[in-house]
Amino acid sequence: MTAVATAVPAGTARSRQLAGTGALLRLALRRDRVMIPAWVLGLGLVVASMGSSFEALYNTAAERAELAGSMTANGSLRALYGPVFSDSLGGLIAWRMAGFGAVLAAVMSLLIVVRHTREEEETGRQELLSAAMVGRRAPLTAALLAALLANAALVVLIAAGLARSGRPAAGSLTLGLAIGGTGMLFAGLAAIAAQLTESARMAKGLTGAVLGLAFALRGAGDAADGTAGSPLTWASPLGWAENLRAYADERWWVVLLFLASTALTVAAAYALTARRDLGMSFLPARPGPAAAPRTLAGPFGLAWRLQRTTLGGWTLGYVCAGAVFGGIAKGATDMVGGNRQTREIFERMGGQARLTDAFLATMVGMLGMVAAIYAAGAVLRLRGEETADRAEPVLAGAVGRLRWAAGHLAVAYAGTVVVLGFGGLALGVSYGVSVGDLGRVGPVPAAALAQVPAVWTLTGLAVLAFGLLPRATTAVWAVVGGCLALGWIGPSLKFPQWAMDLSPYGHLPKLPGTEATAAPFVWLLALSAVFLAAGLAGFRRRDIG
């Protein structure tokens, strides 16, 4: 031990707490050599290439002004995308991309930080590392530095890409900072969550819930106030991202909000690290029952036990989101009439029906698309159980493979119905109460449930990957993300129909407000069943592990 001690250059206690940070950072970058470049390049290029898309779509100043005016005038559209601060080409890019990019940068950052902190502790790998010459603060520092590098690369890519395509440099940098700044703040929040929870899954879920709350606050605030000046908007980091006002009147001081809040969250995470033991959290483990309840008897009971908390969280989140969006639905009728651009966009997004219905249909569509994240996660629990060696002893019991899989799949498929049903009910009731007409509640939950076949198609795709390509299950997330991106940014970019048709959501009628035919539902359900059957057939034949 003395030999090691003398090998360390004399330093303060603080610097010794950081010992090994460089090595851990290199390890993190090595492990993420695919993930970080994929995120940064994918997101950076989408944002940077947005200039030419808008240029092609709205090539005259008059067209842009009309779009900007109509978008800002309508409360419900502001809830989705925020207000337009400038009708320049750059202004439209910022309007369309600030929120989208910020959300994705936040997801990227939280994944990076949790992966290199709580996940390492949970799997026991950190113990081995920490037993070497690694300081107490080194793992967290390395994770945050990895996130910082990723976000910095994102800022540079976006700023340089947009500036090169002819947009003003100041605005390009501001947009980059809005996205990267949100990313770093969520890196800090994820660092706190990683100290509070004991599992990586919970840390990601907690940070994801904060992101959802930030989205809802900004949406509600922007719906109420056309200048993004509502206190609700300012309470959300996503509101700061738009309030940087890239390509309009840039407010550089908002960057300080990101800096200060990131510093604060990072400091809090460090303070928490210093006060806890490795592998432990602040939520102490309570003793459990000495014997299993009657319900915990087979694969179904086990799957329900393992997944019920997640399902409860999603349902609660959907009820809250439905209540918020139902409450602002009335704002859709505040529409400045006769604006062709807006109506066109509305029609593409929400069908040809009355505008309120179109708004509700848009919200229902959002709920449907996001529900795929739940469903895919519930299916991929199967793979998680398998790789963690917990499936093996269960399958060594008198449990057929199909029955074991059916337990988790039942939760995934039925859970989708539960999540969408409750979300749609909350949306409908909240809307009915706000217009004082509970007779209009009914069609909304029905419309939400009409999203189920599309979600199940992606669920089936996850089963297919699990059964036939178990090592490539991460690709399922790319497909789910691609469908979300198509649904979110596709309509205002006038994507061709074949592109929208790639997503199962592109085939659904816009409900409520339009006539529904059985054909798309039948096709989607059939496709979903084929995926499911093929995936299960593959799973029966393959090796476990």
Next chain:
Amino acid sequence: MTKPIAPAPAIRVDGLHKSFGRTHALDGLDLTVESGEVHGFLGPNGAGKSTTIRVLLGLLRADRGTVRLLDRDPWHDAVAVHRRIAYVPGDVTLWRNLSGGEVIDLYGRLRGGLDARRRAELIERFELDPTKKGRTYSKGNRQKVALVAAFASDVDLLILDEPTSGLDPLMEEVFQNCVAEERDRGRTVLLSSHVLSEVEALCDRVSIIRKGRTVESGSLGELRHLTRTSIVAELAGPPNGLSALPGVHDLDVRGHRVRLQVDTDKLDAVLRALGTSGVRSLTSTPPTLEELFLRHYQDDVRGGADRDRTAVAR
């Protein structure tokens, strides 16, 4: 103690092959475990023990060869077979939010059922706290959870994959007692282990595998027979013709003093040859179990002759 009369062996594996990509994990492995015996399953790390066990459990599909477990095909009849077996993996992972007691009951219910009295007794003997959550158990305690579930289950065959690697010596003794009780009830045990004293104390027969093949199989006595005995002798006269005898190795003659090693099945001829010179003193050291195993664990032990004597004692 009455053993049920079972004509078919509990486990019978012939010429098992299994590849993962280009790696040949199992290369013609044979294994026979008779009903009612405790069978030691030995081999260096990476020899293919766990892969064999996963094939036996129907978790991996055999590329070639026949596998019979309780006279059934474990791949096609997995559920029916699993109702009668209990498995303890080498690396027990538990669900973080389920208590040990819940996991024991769950595993029991997933098999043929659980003997509640035996469960309580085993928890006592293994000094296990069943109310702790999965994430708070140490490695040894996680193994105890799986062991209690296995020993309390109503099954015919126990498959234990290095089950004691995390147990302290006291618990190791409890484990050995439990295995002995299982044998006395007529149950079959396949025990993969690196603890040689444990194997020596418990196993009726052992199979040693290396690089995916069975290199030795038989009772411990039979296996000892296949190895060399060291002999040091003080003779009355010069030794006669020892070097010409088959099975003699490392002969070292200094005057009337002889040191040699001899294949144990050739011992007779050597003793007779020594006797012709008149023996004043004789020390004979039988092979230790360690020597026996190390010989097979090491990579290149004096050519392939030893390896060809596969399954002599069948």
